[in-house]
Amino acid sequence: MASASKKRSPGLRGGSAGECKVAILGFGTVGSSVAKILSEQVHAPLRLTHICNRNVKLKKVDWVPDDVRWTEDFNDVLESDVDVVVEVMGGLTPAGDWIRKALSAGKSVVTANKQLIARSGQELTVLARKMKRHIAYGASVAGGVPVISGLQEGLAGDELFKICGILNGTCNFILSKIEATGADFDKTLAEAQALGFAEADPTDDLEGLDARAKLAILARVGLRSHVPPESITCRTIRGIEPVDFEYSNQLGCTIRQISWAEVHGEHLLAQVKPTLVALTSPLARVQGSQNLVMATGKFGGETVFGGHGAGGHPTAVAVVSDIIAITRVEQGEVRDVPEPAAATPSVSAEFTTRHYLRFTVKDRPGIIAALSGIFEKCGINIDSLLQRPGYLKSSLPFVVSLEACEASAVNKAMRQIAKLDFLVKPCMDLPILD
Amino acid sequence: MASASKKRSPGLRGGSAGECKVAILGFGTVGSSVAKILSEQVHAPLRLTHICNRNVKLKKVDWVPDDVRWTEDFNDVLESDVDVVVEVMGGLTPAGDWIRKALSAGKSVVTANKQLIARSGQELTVLARKMKRHIAYGASVAGGVPVISGLQEGLAGDELFKICGILNGTCNFILSKIEATGADFDKTLAEAQALGFAEADPTDDLEGLDARAKLAILARVGLRSHVPPESITCRTIRGIEPVDFEYSNQLGCTIRQISWAEVHGEHLLAQVKPTLVALTSPLARVQGSQNLVMATGKFGGETVFGGHGAGGHPTAVAVVSDIIAITRVEQGEVRDVPEPAAATPSVSAEFTTRHYLRFTVKDRPGIIAALSGIFEKCGINIDSLLQRPGYLKSSLPFVVSLEACEASAVNKAMRQIAKLDFLVKPCMDLPILD
Numbered sequence: 001m002a003s004a005s006k007k008r009s010p011g012l013r014g015g016s017a018g019e020c021k022v023a024i025l026g027f028g029t030v031g032s033s034v035a036k037i038l039s040e041q042v043h044a045p046l047r048l049t050h051i052c053n054r055n056v057k058l059k060k061v062d063w064v065p066d067d068v069r070w071t072e073d074f075n076d077v078l079e080s081d082v083d084v085v086v087e088v089m090g091g092l093t094p095a096g097d098w099i100r101k102a103l104s105a106g107k108s109v110v111t112a113n114k115q116l117i118a119r120s121g122q123e124l125t126v127l128a129r130k131m132k133r134h135i136a137y138g139a140s141v142a143g144g145v146p147v148i149s150g151l152q153e154g155l156a157g158d159e160l161f162k163i164c165g166i167l168n169g170t171c172n173f174i175l176s177k178i179e180a181t182g183a184d185f186d187k188t189l190a191e192a193q194a195l196g197f198a199e200a201d202p203t204d205d206l207e208g209l210d211a212r213a214k215l216a217i218l219a220r221v222g223l224r225s226h227v228p229p230e231s232i233t234c235r236t237i238r239g240i241e242p243v244d245f246e247y248s249n250q251l252g253c254t255i256r257q258i259s260w261a262e263v264h265g266e267h268l269l270a271q272v273k274p275t276l277v278a279l280t281s282p283l284a285r286v287q288g289s290q291n292l293v294m295a296t297g298k299f300g301g302e303t304v305f306g307g308h309g310a311g312g313h314p315t316a317v318a319v320v321s322d323i324i325a326i327t328r329v330e331q332g333e334v335r336d337v338p339e340p341a342a343a344t345p346s347v348s349a350e351f352t353t354r355h356y357l358r359f360t361v362k363d364r365p366g367i368i369a370a371l372s373g374i375f376e377k378c379g380i381n382i383d384s385l386l387q388r389p390g391y392l393k394s395s396l397p398f399v400v401s402l403e404a405c406e407a408s409a410v411n412k413a414m415r416q417i418a419k420l421d422f423l424v425k426p427c428m429d430l431p432i433l434d
Numbered sequence: 435m436a437s438a439s440k441k442r443s444p445g446l447r448g449g450s451a452g453e454c455k456v457a458i459l460g461f462g463t464v465g466s467s468v469a470k471i472l473s474e475q476v477h478a479p480l481r482l483t484h485i486c487n488r489n490v491k492l493k494k495v496d497w498v499p500d501d502v503r504w505t506e507d508f509n510d511v512l513e514s515d516v517d518v519v520v521e522v523m524g525g526l527t528p529a530g531d532w533i534r535k536a537l538s539a540g541k542s543v544v545t546a547n548k549q550l551i552a553r554s555g556q557e558l559t560v561l562a563r564k565m566k567r568h569i570a571y572g573a574s575v576a577g578g579v580p581v582i583s584g585l586q587e588g589l590a591g592d593e594l595f596k597i598c599g600i601l602n603g604t605c606n607f608i609l610s611k612i613e614a615t616g617a618d619f620d621k622t623l624a625e626a627q628a629l630g631f632a633e634a635d636p637t638d639d640l641e642g643l644d645a646r647a648k649l650a651i652l653a654r655v656g657l658r659s660h661v662p663p664e665s666i667t668c669r670t671i672r673g674i675e676p677v678d679f680e681y682s683n684q685l686g687c688t689i690r691q692i693s694w695a696e697v698h699g700e701h702l703l704a705q706v707k708p709t710l711v712a713l714t715s716p717l718a719r720v721q722g723s724q725n726l727v728m729a730t731g732k733f734g735g736e737t738v739f740g741g742h743g744a745g746g747h748p749t750a751v752a753v754v755s756d757i758i759a760i761t762r763v764e765q766g767e768v769r770d771v772p773e774p775a776a777a778t779p780s781v782s783a784e785f786t787t788r789h790y791l792r793f794t795v796k797d798r799p800g801i802i803a804a805l806s807g808i809f810e811k812c813g814i815n816i817d818s819l820l821q822r823p824g825y826l827k828s829s830l831p832f833v834v835s836l837e838a839c840e841a842s843a844v845n846k847a848m849r850q851i852a853k854l855d856f857l858v859k860p861c862m863d864l865p866i867l868d
């Protein structure tokens with residue numbers, strides 16, 4: 001870290017620190033999202049200084065700071081005073097070599113490279129440690145879902161023995177789509193490809209090779225089982241038909257591509273397979289390209305992490321979070337929020353939401369007219385009126401739902417409504433979270 | 435840290451470190467769970483040295499190491515060489531004073547005290563920083579759900595603007611119970627009290643005072659909005675009736691106690707209220723005393739953290755994870771897994787699960803008999819047989835579900851089944867995750 005520069009900013013999340021110079025290797029979807037976040041300078045001590053890519057002239061954009069150096073030569077990065085190298089090129093080569101060179105040159109590394117970390121994560125961690133530098137790879141599994149940090153940090157105090165998850169968005173998109181539409185596999189795959197949720201060659205996703213690399217990383221990080229990804233059994237999701245969802249439903253289940261690892265003494269059970277999961281499980285409710293991981297520990301039971309498993313921006317959040325984690329530890333900070341916010345903000349409950357109002361009335365003509373008049377005066381629109389049969393006229397519950405409006409308008413209406421003589425008990429007004 | 439002792443252990447999760455001496459203040463449910471985890475010595479560099487409680491003679495247990503010092507006098511802890519003081523007494527006094535004294539004496543602090551951190555978190559963080567020590571409070575919100583570390587670490591790279599959650603297990607137990615049973619509020623509250631899910635005086639939980647302290651902490655940590663808990667509007671869940679769930683369902687919703695904060699420029703919107711949430715939302719599916727937090731960021735979108743919000747063991751996991759985080763930063767470690775596992779374990783997919791087998795056959799007599807014979811020879815029991823109407827006899831799909839058995843037994847049966855002449859296409863066999 002450039003300790004001479006002790007720039008601090010009220011906008012800094014998570015700790016003041018000396019400036020940290022960052023280079024990005026690979027200016028694709030993730031790389032440009034990382035650059036975007038760093039260029040917003042919310043994370044003040046992080047400063048983007050280099051972007052390295054082939055054909056860099058074709059890649060240049062005008063929204064990064066002028067002093068960022070664009071280069072095609074990795075040696076420019078290696079020989080610079082960059083603190084953290086972000087590797088988001090993908091592939092095993094030259095990414096692996098470049099990471100080794102960066103660590104050996106005394107730079108910390110953040111990578112999103114699942115195939116590399118699944119194979120060489122342990123070796124690279126040992127090298128980083130030898131160099132008294134750091135390597136972090138939170139973006140290598142489940143993109144924006146902070147499961148690596150969750151296992152390494154939030155659940156560090158437990159003894160985890162089981163990890164189950166949905167780690168491949170392509171498979172989940174296809175399976176949840178077949179479930180919803182009843183369309184056949186090939187048609188659904190073609191749709192996923194047209195929408196960009198599946199690649200032209202979807203083999204790695206469909207056969208489970210992508211997910212098993214991620215499972216190998218989670219097994220090492222969460223279960224301390226260091227196994228090569230190739231040792232994990234995979235099964236394709238090809239062959240799953242709409243009829244399988246019909247029968248699964250009869251069994252109270254649906255079908256998802258589940259990555260599953262369990263420690264049994266010195267043995268690791270692990271597989272990536274299309275699997276029936278109970279409809280009541282959080283895994284059953286994961287739709288589209290979302291990811292979800294459930295970790296089970298001896299003491300803490302089941303913990304769930306869910307969110308966007310892919311995409312430039314979510315993955316870039318994981319990358320930037322890792323850079324911040326490295327700057328903090330190099331500054332001796334634990335994950336505190338040391339700087340007070342710039343000012344204590346004003347606080348209110350003036351949310352703008354739809355509302356649910358349940359009235360309990362002694363029924364007589366004119367009730368709706370009376371209520372409508374009050375709502376109109378308060379500038380509130382009624383969205384729906386619900387009345388279920390089977391209640392006594394002397395204590396009749398019915399519901400009015402309101403279009404989105406400010407809480408204060410509802411409160412004003414409530415004060416006037418409280419005076420109405422047909423109410424048997426106070427109106428129950430609840431906001432609706434959309 | 436006692437840097438002279440560089441004990442390392444293959445059992446150590448998340449980094450080797452010098453021995454770290456830990457004192458526990460308060461030997462109640464959480465305190466004894468923390469002692470239990472530390473006494474298992476899986477987290478090798480952590481060593482429990484002191485337990486401080488009133489009437490300590492009545493509290494003593496025989497399963498902590500003999501060299502742990504039991505005391506009623508906080509000064510024994512203060513004057514010792516303890517590195518980390520764990521405060522799990524609860525209440526504002528003397529907890530606040532003791533934490534200040536511990537920090538001032540150069541010790542780091544881990545606490546589960548939500549009311550104290552909601553009020554004094556910022557002040558205590560500043561004090562810790564001044565003393566070059568750390569304070570961590572991951573257990574103060576949502577017990578075992580690693581949401582504080584998730585916001586501070588895993589999502590540090592995002593700009594979060596909204597946090598919504600179910601932060602009070604008592605309210606969620608009551609509301610999800612009314613939803614499931616249709617029983618009235620008072621009866622459900624009494625049941626919750628009988629089962630230990632609600633206290634004799636449940637005011638803090640039902641009125642939202644417990645949840646708003648947690649929301650104030652999350653707003654500070656995740657949204658950088660530092661507001662006193664008293665400034666957050668609360669509404670009781672009393673008055674919610676079974677009929678409200680009926681009407682909510684008509685609107686595609688259910689009702690939960692939702693803690694909700696949103697940043698709008700310099701203004702914070704915040705409230706804790708019973709709220710309608712869409713049945714498709716993860717919040718709607720939280721049952722019993724579970725907790726769930728959804729954080730929304732500018733770049734990463736929605737991220738979900740869920741699990742056990744209370745209970746001695748889950749809360750103790752959060753405490754121990756915080757101690758580990760502090761020892762790591764004091765050792766200059768980022769959240770790597772630096773030590774290779776003791777040995778590369780053997781790996782297999784020999785899970786014992788129920789199975790789903792979908793056959794597609796040319797229908798004729800004797801099919802079930804043929805299959806049953808094979809299953810019997812392989813030692814597999816059939817659980818159910820499902821056949822839906824409306825398919826052609828020439829390509830008839832039906833399903834056999836199997837009782838739990840080893841994958842290898844199913845594979846053996848599959849090889850024999852593949853030879854049967856009535857199969858129109860290969861059998862689709864899927865494991866069932868229970």
